[in-house]
Amino acid sequence: MxxxxxxxxxxxxxxxxxxxxxxxxxxxxxxxxxxxxxxxxxxxxxxxxxxxxxxxxxxxxxxxxxxFEIPTAGDWIMRPELSKAHLDQEDRDLAYEKKVQLQPHIVYLANSSNVKVGVTRKAQVPTRWIDQGAHEAIEIVEVPNRYLAGITEVALKEHVADKTNWRKMLTNTVDDENLIEWRNKLKQYIPKEATQYFIEDNQETHLEFPxxxxxxxxxxxxxxxxxxxxxxxxxxxxxxxxxxxxxxxxxxxxxxxxxxxxxx
Known part of the structure; x- marks a missing residue:
């Protein structure tokens, strides 16, 4: 074939x-x-x-x-805290930026090589976790736009990793973690603007790779x-x-x- x-x-x-x-x-x-x-x-x-x-x-x-020209590669893609559509401010294409940024976003914890914090659109759960090779993950907050998710991630990565060690992920030298405990421990560091969106009662998602x-x-x-x-x-x-x-x-x-x- x-x-x-x-x-x-x-x-x-x-x-x-x-x-x-x-x-x-x-x-x-x-x-x-x-x-x-x-x-x-x-x-x-x-x-x-x-x-x-x-x-x-x-x-x-x-x-x-x-x-360096198209809206799908703007800086706010990799750095969601730079999102400005909620302020009606354009980066490269305001219509596109509003479409993507002004929708529910999730700040999550995922364990692929270690516990890390990340951001994704709600519609991308659990796809984002699968793409990162995470065998377990949990949502921390669900916010109405990308900016709030971005500033929450920035605050939390002072206390937890925001990168995956891809070599550890691929060799599967990964420990199970209690992500509910991690979520509750990190609650105190969520920015004031996002505290109302904290998810109190949810469970880990477990993923099985082929x-x-x-x-x-x-x-x-x-x-x-x-x-x-x-x-x-x-x-x-x-x-x-x-x-x-x-x-x-x-x-x-x-x-x-x-x-x-x-x-x-």
């Missing part, structure tokens, strides 16, 4: 285990169905997710010019350095493909790369 197209973040469906899908322009692949099979990945060209041109990918699947074999020591596949790679797929966690020889491939980091996949 052969598939060809531009890589974009794998779509997911929560289940036991989570189902993963690679979606191309004219085809899609349920990645779970190729576990334990040989997969050859061949890099063909770049294709910016916005302008579709064969230009080097700068960040988030976009070429450099698109990254992994047959975890790597002992990860080796990251870089298509610019290794344009053709072949290996046996042993697992999927976060947005990573895990291969038998300890190679891991981050689909999210390679958005905008046009590839062919040969399955044997």
């Amino acid at each position: 052969q598939y060809q197209g531009v890589l974009q973040k794998m779509q997911t469906e929560n289940g036991n285990p989570i189902q993963y899908y690679l979606v191309f322009e004219n085809d899609f692949l349920n990645v779970n169905q190729i576990l334990n099979k040989s997969v050859e990945i061949s890099f063909i060209k770049h294709q910016c997710l916005n302008c579709k041109l064969d230009k080097p990918i700068y960040r988030q699947g976009f070429c450099k010019s698109c990254f 992994v047959m074999q975890y790597p002992e020591k990860v080796k990251s596949l870089n298509l610019d350095k290794t344009p053709v790679y072949k290996g046996t797929l042993k697992g999927i966690k976060g947005q990573y493909l895990i291969f038998e020889d300890n190679t891991v491939f981050n689909i999210r980091s390679n958005e905008g790369y046009y590839v062919s996949l040969t399955i044997a």
